[in-house]
Amino acid sequence: MKVLFVISCIKGKNSGFGGHYYSLMTIASAMARQNEVQIVLISDMECPALNSYRGEIVRLEHESSQCDIQKLATLAHSEKADVLHSFDANSHLIAKAASAKTGIPLVETKPGGQPCRRTYPFAYDITVFTLQDHDLLLGHPSFRKANIHLIPNRVERPPVNTERLRLLSPHLKDDHFKFILISTLVPVKAQIFHRCLNLIDRLNGRGIKTQAIIIANPHDQAVHDDVCRRMSEHSCLLTTKEYTTKAAEFIPAADAAISMGRSTMESTAFGKPVLCGARNLDIPYLLDESNIENAIRHNFTDRATASISESDALNAIAKMIISTSDYQSACQFSEHVFSTYCDVEKAVPLYQDIYRTAKPAKNTFLEKERQTIALSLLGHATKRRARPY
Secondary structure, eight states: OEEEEEEEEOTTTOOSOOHHHHHHHHHHHHHHTTSEEEEEEEESSOOGGGGGOOSOEEEEEOOOHHHHHHHHHHHHHHTTOSEEEEOSHHHHHHHHHHHHHHOOOEEEEEOSSSOOOSOOOOOSEEEESSHHHHHHHHTOGGGTTSEEEEOOOOBOOOOOOHHHHHHHGGGOOTTSEEEEEEEEOSGGGHHHHHHHHHHHHHHHHTTOOEEEEEEEEOOOHHHHHHHHHHOOTTEEEEOSHHHHTTGGGGGGGSSEEEOOTHHHHHHHHTTOOEEEOOTTOSSOEEOOTTTHHHHHHTTTSTTSOOSSOHHHHHHHHHHHHHOHHHHHHHHHHHHHHIIIIIBGGGTHHHHHHHHHHOOOOOSOOOHHHHHHHHHHHHTOOOSOOSSOO
């Protein structure tokens, strides 16, 4: 089976660093062990996140929606593709039109990030990473004829890179319990840094020696400066490429991780206890059996609301640090989360089953969808927001 994964990187709409690029690379690499796979990148700028992909990438220069559709349709036909699998909002619209044009079956993936809020392109098969998106699409009348598949698994278990870990050694405090936070310094993620630093301050205030190792791409100067002002002797901030490139390889150097989204899954791959954010807490909370479903529903982000108080969250974390048995239990739970919800190997047969029965998009487009394609790729938001899809 030949699969063309389609994704975009367009000025003003993408940074080229989003977690969905890494999820795509992991899924494509896993699928390539049993199938022919190409990643088709529709772009007018560099996409740094895909630079580490070892498989085949075909770049289609973004010009206009109609040109992009024709280029993709021509490529899919010449490559004798069995399925088109799109991975973001812009590529959904282009792939849908190309599918209708060629008769090649279409599968869409709605990645993490914000839940669906505006008009969303229909496909007979849509895969989602979060329970929230699954329930939103499944319950919407516009998608009653669609198959909505929840497949959160998008991380592989990486080997430990001891050579890279040595880079981090000068920054580590031997007598401290070490938390690692890997993220991006952007406004939408600013709170996770503050929650992390709040936790470190409170634990050290209790006499529990802890350290925060923060590795982050510095995309927003204001957020960067704000975090720097909060730093103390118990935390370090690393923003250079030698650390931010494949930053997940540094997770084994820490005792636990503070994370959100895909980074949470990467932390469970190393069997590290994981702390996530919640909208109603100023510190993160420890992921466990009582909150895992709610965390998955919201893609391990702070869109979730914690069911425990801040003091209880702090006590649970302190106990995990102090008690060897509690720490080991937290590690074992992370292993369970990885094998159940994160390991990409479990996703391969699920995607293959979807591909076998997938259908092409219909050969007719509503005028609304034609307009959505044009507006989306021109960088304009649709004005009507009454319907979430």
